[in-house]
Amino acid sequence: MSKRDQIMDAALKLFVQQGLQATPMSQVAREGKTGMGTIYNLFPSKEALVNAIYVRLKEEEAIFVFENFPESASVRERFEFCFGRLTRYFLENPLEFQFIDRFALSPVITETSREVGSRLFEPVIQMLAEGQSQRIIKEVPIRQLAYFAMTGCSSLIRLHLADPELELEAAIQAQLGLAWDAIKS
Amino acid sequence: MSKRDQIMDAALKLFVQQGLQATPMSQVAREGKTGMGTIYNLFPSKEALVNAIYVRLKEEEAIFVFENFPESASVRERFEFCFGRLTRYFLENPLEFQFIDRFALSPVITETSREVGSRLFEPVIQMLAEGQSQRIIKEVPIRQLAYFAMTGCSSLIRLHLADPELELEAAIQAQLGLAWDAIKS
């Protein structure tokens, strides 16, 4: 594994477990099995490291969610595909979820980084638009629909983190039902 | 206004605008028009101040949301009452919303403080349970329904903060529709 990845992985774990400011760069170096200098050769600052992790996570998320995306399937099928994938991705990668959930809105994440995150929405937006033109989806501003569905998705993962006993498979199906019923017209 | 309130108000504003760690206690003192010592006479540490603000906001939120709550109205009416109030409260108090939204999951907020926040859910949980026994609400674990609806509510406020142009009155109505359609059976 590259030094770069070692550092990002160590930092991801520590930032989530301890918080951003409670994690000194020296600890990131130790856990990442590198020296301080190496980190600063690869990332100009702590803030840059945080942003690099954010962007990488968003990219991985997008890749996972849209891999084998059935472009020509029905709106309903596409909706369930991508929200199902998203939910599963975060359930299996709790560190990644928590990082995004907790730091996305923090001022350390720059506008530029946040824009990368928006890319993910594009196919969703398009799908919802198509659903609206087919009169399958409610006539509500698309971004409002998208936000609503995606934060609904986060809520399940937070619930799971708070209570790991939860019967997951059923919960995921139920959650997709809630989200779809919310937006379908 | 009491010193205590001056300090909490100044801190709330600064913490949201600049972030927790980017706000030195000396700045809180200056904005709160007190000396550092006064803060530390009232709050044992910075962390305690953050938690005190969190708890106060949660209490104010609960008071606002459940004031004149129509206990004997229909489930649908009660649902719209409290989610409508919650949405309006946060739309009118963006600082309060952002503080809760951003710091609730941070490790500085103690479990004890978080429990205060849960109190707020109780009447909502009860309302949903009643709806389920009347077969108006889906047969999905109640906490899942509650989380889903409440984070859906936050999503509108985040949307509004990102894009203040949004036509609010219509959006609130739409949002209540989304949430209700999600959970009704």
Next chain:
Amino acid sequence: MSKRDQIMDAALKLFVQQGLQATPMSQVAREGKTGMGTIYNLFPSKEALVNAIYVRLKEEEAIFVFENFPESASVRERFEFCFGRLTRYFLENPLEFQFIDRFALSPVITETSREVGSRLFEPVIQMLAEGQSQRIIKEVPIRQLAYFAMTGCSSLIRLHLADPELELEAAIQAQLGLAWDAIKS
């Protein structure tokens, strides 16, 4: 008991038990059952309080040591009288001993305060001078003799504080023997 004495007694105890800088004036006020303001009405500063205690202790010490001093007894008898009294005084007043032992050389004690302490030496010096002219005492600079005998006296009390098991009456007699044999010609 006067406020002044309450404060000095509380401060004496706390300063010895915790150290000077580890004892806030607020704690002195609390233990002395007064307010902060009262302390500052009676003593202009913390330093002044420390010095006032030092001077009072030195005066009490002198009074105790020279009470009923047998002015016309032999040099040997006077020697044993005053060193015996000094030893006993500090053995019975360990707080007082520790305060003087530990803070006398600290820079908080002013030259002026220290001079008060020297008064105590005068009759001792005079006694030693008389002993020298009678050829009973060694021909060594008198201050050297006096210092030697007095610090020897402290050593027994430190020993007692470190090991309270010590058989005291015998130790005091032995100590007087050591000191006398040291200085006698």
Next chain:
Amino acid sequence: MSKRDQIMDAALKLFVQQGLQATPMSQVAREGKTGMGTIYNLFPSKEALVNAIYVRLKEEEAIFVFENFPESASVRERFEFCFGRLTRYFLENPLEFQFIDRFALSPVITETSREVGSRLFEPVIQMLAEGQSQRIIKEVPIRQLAYFAMTGCSSLIRLHLADPELELEAAIQAQLGLAWDAIKS
């Protein structure tokens, strides 16, 4: 000279000249020609620095006092050797003397550090025991004798610090005479 030594030397001087609490760590850094961080890389806290200095001084003292110690010489000769060396060591190293004299009994010096100091006594204790079995030394508890002689030794150095005019060589000889006459039977 190592950073560690630079820091300890600067701190020794400042602590003696100004007192412990009157010396900020920032001043130690400045005088020691290092940054604050370097101090805290080498010593976990100010207290640890004080203790490290104490232990180092005690070790240096022991080395100086017992170098070329005539193990097989007479008790009298050994007595004069080590008390003579001790006296000279402190007369030549007044900073070192004052540090030990003033802080040894302060609560910042831990029990652990103090124990290091006691090592120094061992050969002295043994020598006195030997003297007692030869009936040269008084039948008084050995620790009492040792304490008496050693604090007697300090008294000369304090006298010298108070009055640097003192004719030293004669005073040292006189002092050894006082101490020996005190303890010999």
Next chain:
DNA sequence: TATGAATGAGCGTTCATTCAT
């Protein structure tokens, strides 16, 4: 390129002192 010892600005916190009551 990789390292980690060195740096010092900046923070949270304390506490001697004041002064309105």
Next chain:
DNA sequence: CATGAATGAACGCTCATTCAT
């Protein structure tokens, strides 16, 4: 006179960042 809430300068300590090796 007695009080103690209010003050803010000053301290111990941390940690992001640099740079000589």
